[in-house]
Amino acid sequence: MKFKTFAAFVGPSVFMMLLFIAAPLVSVLIQSFQVTQPILEQVEVETCTPGFLTQTCVTEVKTVPVLDENGATVTETRWVGLQSYQNVLQMNKVWEAVGNGSWNDIMQIDFWKALRFTLTFTLLTLPLVIGVGLAIALAVNNATRAIRGPVIFISLLPFIITPVIGALSIYWLFVGDGILTAMLERWTGTNISMFAQGWTIEILMYFFQVWHVAPFAFVIFYAGLQTVNMDTLESAVIDGASRWERLRHVIVPHLMPLIIFIALIHLMDTYRAFEVIVGFRSQAHVISLQWLTYDFMTPDDAGNRAISRASASAMLTMIGIVFLLILPLRRTWRDHKGSAH
Numbered sequence: 001m002k003f004k005t006f007a008a009f010v011g012p013s014v015f016m017m018l019l020f021i022a023a024p025l026v027s028v029l030i031q032s033f034q035v036t037q038p039i040l041e042q043v044e045v046e047t048c049t050p051g052f053l054t055q056t057c058v059t060e061v062k063t064v065p066v067l068d069e070n071g072a073t074v075t076e077t078r079w080v081g082l083q084s085y086q087n088v089l090q091m092n093k094v095w096e097a098v099g100n101g102s103w104n105d106i107m108q109i110d111f112w113k114a115l116r117f118t119l120t121f122t123l124l125t126l127p128l129v130i131g132v133g134l135a136i137a138l139a140v141n142n143a144t145r146a147i148r149g150p151v152i153f154i155s156l157l158p159f160i161i162t163p164v165i166g167a168l169s170i171y172w173l174f175v176g177d178g179i180l181t182a183m184l185e186r187w188t189g190t191n192i193s194m195f196a197q198g199w200t201i202e203i204l205m206y207f208f209q210v211w212h213v214a215p216f217a218f219v220i221f222y223a224g225l226q227t228v229n230m231d232t233l234e235s236a237v238i239d240g241a242s243r244w245e246r247l248r249h250v251i252v253p254h255l256m257p258l259i260i261f262i263a264l265i266h267l268m269d270t271y272r273a274f275e276v277i278v279g280f281r282s283q284a285h286v287i288s289l290q291w292l293t294y295d296f297m298t299p300d301d302a303g304n305r306a307i308s309r310a311s312a313s314a315m316l317t318m319i320g321i322v323f324l325l326i327l328p329l330r331r332t333w334r335d336h337k338g339s340a341h
Contacts, residue, residue, distance in 0.1 A: 025318075032084050032311035036077045038065040038304075084312040111313065114292045115320070117202070121288070122270040122324070125209045129266055130259060132210055133217025138247075140218070141225045152222075159215035167279020170208050198285035205276050205286070213269070217262045224258045225251070260328050267324045272317070289317045 040063050048057040065073045090109050097105035107113050140151050158166065173180045174194040184192050194200045228251060236246045252259075274290040277283060283291070296310035 028311045028314050031307055032315050033079060033081055033308075034077050035080045035084065035308045036075050038073045038075050040064065041066050080308070084308040085316070088309050088312045088316065110287065110292055110295075111289075111316070114287045114289045117286050118271060118273060118289045118320075120202070121205060121209065121273055121276075122267060125206055125213070125270060126263060126266050128206070128210045129213045129217050130262060132214040133262070134221050134255070136214065136218040137221035137225055138251075140222055155218055156215050158211050159213070159219075161212070163212060163275035164279045166212050167208055167276050170204060170211075171280050174204060195280075195282075195285075198282075201280055201282045201286050205280060205282070208276060208280075209270065209273075213266060216265070220258050220262055221255060224255045228254050257332075260332055263328050264325065264332075267328070268321060271321050271324060289313065289320070293317065 042061050042063050044059055045062050046057055046059045048055055067073060088111050090111070093109060094106055094112065097103070107116065136155055140148055140155070143151060161169075172178055175181070181192055181194060194204065232250055233246060236250055241249070272290045273288040274294065277286065277288050277291040280286075283295075287295075293310050293313040296306040296313055299305050
């Protein structure tokens with residue numbers, strides 16, 4: 001009886017939770033297939049030059065938006081199917097560039113430019129975050145108890161700082177006459193401009209991401225190291241295993257579920273990179289998929305927003321995240337089934 005009562009309570013709750021999660025996604029999906037535009041009409045407008053005797057009037061036909069009784073522009077929503085996706089992907093230009101063998105032409109298209117950076121930023125920093133986080137965890141775990149507390153506190157500071165503030169901090173170290181830029185110029189004797197080209201900006205972004213996220217991996221790994229079977233480690237030492245062999249064959253296999261967990265969190269978090277673009281002010285050279293979606297939503301000079309293209313870009317970003325997560329999720333599912341048996 002109690003189980004039925006609990007099920008009756010949980011069932012609607014789960015349904016409402018799924019509805020709460022899915023409703024915005026369904027809305028974005030529908031908007032990606034629609035285009036909302038102002039209704040235009042042609043009217044005759046008479047324009048006269050100044051003067052009385054020499055005044056000249058010209059009548060011309062202009063296209064203007066239709067206004068309602070409150071003076072607001074009247075719009076209409078049309079179903080355009082996959083047109084918004086075509087406008088974002090621009091596959092005709094992609095195939096033309098492939099035919100010409102020009103990679104640079106593909107990188108001139110905003111979506112593919114953003115996709116290239118997003119994938120590179122996500123996949124290149126992943127092993128660095130895991131490696132640096134594991135190295136810090138091993139160092140702290142082997143340190144004396146007297147210094148563990150201060151080292152842990154200092155190591156966590158980059159993760160506590162807001163991403164935009166952290167990115168701005170590194171930006172001001174290198175931009176213009178920043179402290180590190182001035183030191184490098186004095187050391188090399190040449191003028192250095194770290195933000196004049198895209199590749200130097202990306203290097204600083206990679207450094208920032210590892211600096212900011214590695215403390216999260218460190219905390220997870222440090223907690224995992226406390227559960228390593230000491231009998232197994234002692235047996236490995238007795239058998240003559242080196243420090244590297246103990247790390248490879250004992251510690252890393254024990255931490256593998258945590259490595260997969262960190263990889264999942266990192267992939268989901270880094271693939272939606274946005275703050276780093278704002279913090280480094282890299283829009284002229286480097287953009288991400290999330291920033292591209294934001295740019296579509298920004299009103300132009302006429303006050304119009306490309307909502308349909310923004311929705312299409314958001315859906316393509318979500319599809320990319322799903323593909324990235326397939327491999328670690330399959331590994332997690334395989335390990336779960338193995339432990340269940």
